[in-house]
Amino acid sequence: MPKISKIAVLTSGGDAPGMNACIRAVVRTAIHHGLEVYGIRQGYQGMINNDMEQMQARSVSNILNLGGTILKTARCLDFHKDEGMEKAYQNLKAKGIEGIVVIGGDGTFTGALRFSKKYPDIKVIGVPGTIDNDLYGSTYTLGFDTATNTVIEAIDKIRDTADAHDRLFFIEVMGRDSGAIALRAGISCGAEAILLPEKETAIEELIAGIKAGHYNSKSSSIVIVAEGDKNGGVYNVSEAVKKEVSHYDIKVTILGHLQRGGSPSAFDRVLGSRLGFAAVNALTAGQSQKMVGLQANVVVLTDLEEALNQHEFNLEPDLLQMAEVLSI
Numbered sequence: 489m490p491k492i493s494k495i496a497v498l499t500s501g502g503d504a505p506g507m508n509a510c511i512r513a514v515v516r517t518a519i520h521h522g523l524e525v526y527g528i529r530q531g532y533q534g535m536i537n538n539d540m541e542q543m544q545a546r547s548v549s550n551i552l553n554l555g556g557t558i559l560k561t562a563r564c565l566d567f568h569k570d571e572g573m574e575k576a577y578q579n580l581k582a583k584g585i586e587g588i589v590v591i592g593g594d595g596t597f598t599g600a601l602r603f604s605k606k607y608p609d610i611k612v613i614g615v616p617g618t619i620d621n622d623l624y625g626s627t628y629t630l631g632f633d634t635a636t637n638t639v640i641e642a643i644d645k646i647r648d649t650a651d652a653h654d655r656l657f658f659i660e661v662m663g664r665d666s667g668a669i670a671l672r673a674g675i676s677c678g679a680e681a682i683l684l685p686e687k688e689t690a691i692e693e694l695i696a697g698i699k700a701g702h703y704n705s706k707s708s709s710i711v712i713v714a715e716g717d718k719n720g721g722v723y724n725v726s727e728a729v730k731k732e733v734s735h736y737d738i739k740v741t742i743l744g745h746l747q748r749g750g751s752p753s754a755f756d757r758v759l760g761s762r763l764g765f766a767a768v769n770a771l772t773a774g775q776s777q778k779m780v781g782l783q784a785n786v787v788v789l790t791d792l793e794e795a796l797n798q799h800e801f802n803l804e805p806d807l808l809q810m811a812e813v814l815s816i
């Protein structure tokens with residue numbers, strides 16, 4: 489097998505805390521193997537625009553603790569087109585780059601797989617970097633732990649005011665297709681109800697639960713609504729409940745983009761380091777079209793094709809059931 493000598497790394501799609509830890513690990517592991525390593529700015533856009541430069545061990549000093557991504561990220565429509573991919577390929581070839589580590593979510597992997605099938609002489613390894621925790625093949629994705637902790641911190645503060653005023657808060661958290669943050673945050677904050685994209689909850693059922701809580705002397709209630717809940721959004725849900733529930737002052741809070749930011753947790757720093765290290769080791773071992781992920785605390789490789797095609801219910805049903813039992 490011919491030895492690979494130049495690789496590149498990029499971050500793409502939504503940013504996630506821990507991406508910097510991963511970039512650092514990719515750069516330093518590559519240098520450890522004697523490879524040249526390039527950082528590509530703005531995801532696939534940088535590949536098309538030839539916006540990349542060689543990185544050294546010191547290029548990634550003091551970034552472990554930073555949220556966001558030092559390489560920047562972007563959503564790049566040109567990469568969907570053949571001409572965009574061809575330009576990106578020519579830019580990589582001109583630099584002699586033979587392998588890339590792409591850190592991102594399912595869109596990023598879809599692009600990487602298409603690219604690598606079209607140009608198999610460029611090897612690709614994906615690192616699951618998304619706060620949504622929605623990729624098959626890794627129990628945890630990079631950024632999910634930090635984002636959930638950020639949500640918990642915010643909800644704890646909201647609980648104080650909810651309790652002081654007998655308020656019912658509807659709190660929207662990120663997750664258009666994934667209820668992972670909503671479920672973990674709901675359990676961690678003792679939410680009275682958790683509405684998820686993966687499971688329909690009838691408004692009547694929600695109202696009955698809130699009324700039961702009041703009957704059981706609850707002085708505050710927190711309902712967590714994931715962005716992708718099927719009841720038409722957090723305002724719709726709160727309006728529907730308002731018509732039937734008069735004993736609480738009802739408020740809505742949308743946590744929004746603060747959920748993406750902040751210094752990564754210890755978990756995400758370690759995960760980013762492990763996955764970045766494993767991604768480069770996979771490239772040097774001749775692997776391609778694979779995702780590195782964590783399963784049972786062991787780093788494993790999954791075919792990108794498989795990671796993208798498995799759409800089974802990602803949430804643990806037992807956690808959901810437990811959350812309901814514990815919220816009485």
Ligand code: ATP
Binds near residue numbers: 593599619
């Ligand atoms: P997140 O889960 O945080 O949204 P993501 O990686 O899924 O992250 P997307 O915006 O869906 O984010 O995808 C990132 C980029 O991947 C896109 O902007 C585009 O450049 C590329 N991409 C996505 N789908 C394709 C595709 N079918 N063909 C080529 N490139 C694609």
